[in-house]
Amino acid sequence: xxxPSNPPEPTWQTIIRLLxxxxxxxxxxxxxxxxxxxxxxxxxxxxxxxILIIVFGTLATSAAGCVVNDLWDxxxxxxxxxxRTRPLxxxxxxxxxxxAIAVISFACAAGLxxxxxxxxxxxxxxxxxxxxGYPLAKRVFPVPQLILSIAWGFAVLIxxxxxxxxxxxxxxxxxGATVLWTLGFDTVYAMSDREDDQRLGINSSAIFFGDQSAxxxxxxxxxxxxxxxxxxxxxxxxxxxxxxxILSIILWFxxxxxLLNPDLPKPIYAKIFRNNVGIGFILLGGMIGGFLL
Numbered sequence: 098x099x100x101p102s103n104p105p106e107p108t109w110q111t112i113i114r115l116l117x118x119x120x121x122x123x124x125x126x127x128x129x130x131x132x133x134x135x136x137x138x139x140x141x142x143x144x145x146x147x148i149l150i151i152v153f154g155t156l157a158t159s160a161a162g163c164v165v166n167d168l169w170d171x172x173x174x175x176x177x178x179x180x181r182t183r184p185l186x187x188x189x190x191x192x193x194x195x196x197a198i199a200v201i202s203f204a205c206a207a208g209l210x211x212x213x214x215x216x217x218x219x220x221x222x223x224x225x226x227x228x229x230g231y232p233l234a235k236r237v238f239p240v241p242q243l244i245l246s247i248a249w250g251f252a253v254l255i256x257x258x259x260x261x262x263x264x265x266x267x268x269x270x271x272x273g274a275t276v277l278w279t280l281g282f283d284t285v286y287a288m289s290d291r292e293d294d295q296r297l298g299i300n301s302s303a304i305f306f307g308d309q310s311a312x313x314x315x316x317x318x319x320x321x322x323x324x325x326x327x328x329x330x331x332x333x334x335x336x337x338x339x340x341x342x343i344l345s346i347i348l349w350f351x352x353x354x355x356l357l358n359p360d361l362p363k364p365i366y367a368k369i370f371r372n373n374v375g376i377g378f379i380l381l382g383g384m385i386g387g388f389l390l
Contacts (some may be wrong), residue, residue, distance in 0.1 A: 106189065108163040112198060115167065115184045116160040122371040123163075126282070127252060128155040129377035130275040133384060134256035137271060137332060141388030143260055152254050154209040161202035162228045162248070164195050169232030177293040210255075224251035235299050242287060242302040246279035267331050274324035281317035281349075282373040284310060285356065289366040311356035318349035325380070334387030343384025345376045 113119050131151045135143040135188065167174065167185045176187035184190040203225070210221040211331065227248045234241035250272045257268045287294070287303035288310055294301050306313040321344065329338050352369045 108190075111184045111189050113196065115164060115190060115195065116376040117163045117192060118160070118201070120298070122374050124156060124159050125374050126370075126377060127159045127249060128152060129374070129381060130249060130271070130279075131155050131252040131256040132381055133275075133377075134240050134253045134268070134271060135260045136381065136384050136388075137267065137328075138257045138260035138265075141385050147259060149156045150209050151259070154206055154255075157202050157209065158224075158228070159207035161199050162231070163204060164199040164202060165229050166198065166232045168192065168195055170235075172240075172390075173297060173299065176297055177290060179290060179293075194289045203347055213255070213259045216262065216264075217255050220251060220258060224248060224255070227251065235301065238302075239300050239305045240280075240302045241300055242280055242283040245278040245283055249279040250276045258306070267328055270324050270331060274321045274328065277317045277324065278321040278373070281314045281321065282370050284314050285352070285366055289363045311353060314356055315350075315353035318346075318353060322346045322349065331388065332387075334384065335390060336387075337390050338383040338387030341379050341386075345380055348376050349371070 117123050130149070131154075132148075135147055135151055154343060167183055171185040171192070172181070174183050180186055185192070185195055206221070210218050213221070227244060231241060231244045231248060233386035234244040238244065253268065253272045253275050254264065257271070258264060284302040284306065287301040290301065291303045293299075302313070303310050322345065323346075325342055329342060352372065355365065355369065
C-alpha cells in the first residue's frame with residue numbers, strides 16, 4: 098500500500114522561511130539594539146513614527162541579510178546539518194527569485210531610511226557593504242562573527258542619529274556594548290556548527306576561540322555588562338535600569354556556566370541564543386523605566 102506523500106510547500110511559505118520570519122528570535126535580536134538606541138537617545142520618549150520606522154526597517158534589513166547570506170552559502174548549507182533544509186540549499190527556490198527578494202528587501206529598508214535625517218541615511222548606506230560582506234568573511238577572516246557584530250552596531254548608530262541627529266558619547270558606549278553582546282551570543286550560535294564548519298573549512302569565532310570559547314563568551318558578556326553600566330552612569334539612569342542590568346548579568350553568568358559543559362547538547366546552544374532576546378527586552382524595559390519612573 099502506497100503512503101500518501103506530503104503536499105508541496107506553498108511558495109509563500111518557502112519565502113517566509115528564506116526571510117527567516119518563521120524564526121522571530123533572529124529578527125528581534127537585531128531590533129533590540131535599535132530600540133535601545135532610540136529610547137535612550139530620547140530619554141524614554143521617542144515618537145511613535147520613529148519607533149515604527151525602526152521596527153519595519155530592522156525587519157527589512159534582517160530579511161535582506163538572511164537572503165544575501167543564503168545566496169553566498171547555497172552550496173555550503175546542504176553540507177551542514179542545521180542549514181540543509183533552507184530554501185536555497187534544498188533548491189526549493191531559485192537563485193533569481195532569491196536575488197529579486199533581496200533587492201525588494203533592501204529597497205524597503207532604503208525607502209524607510211529616506212524618512213530619516215541625512216546622517217542616519219548615510220549610516221544606513223554604509224551598513225550595506227558590511228551586511229553583504231559578512232557571509233564572504235566566513236571564507237577569509239578568522240572571526241567573521243565580528244563583522245556581523247559591527248553590522249549589528251550600525252543599528253545603534255542609525256537609530257540614535259535618527260532620534261537626535263548626532264552621535265554622542267553615550268552612543269559609543271551603547272555601540273560597544275552591542276558589538277560585544279552580539280559577538281558573544283553569535284559565538285554561542287556558532288558553537289553548534291563547529292564540527293561542520295571545520296570539515297568544510299569555514300571560519301567562525303567558535304573555531305577561533307577553540308576550547309576557550311565558553312570563557313571568551315563569558316568575557317564578552319562581562320564586557321557588555323561593564324559598558325552598559327558606564328552607559329547608565331553617563332545617562333544618570335534610575336534604579337529600575339540598574340535592577341535589570343544586574344538581572345541580565347546574572348542570566349549571562351548562568352549561560353556562561355552552562356557553556357562550560359563540554360558535552361552540552363546542540364539544542365542548548367540555540368536556546369541560549371534565544372534567551373538573549375529575553376535579556377535584551379529586560380534591558381529595554383529598564384532603560385525606559387530608568388528615565389520615566
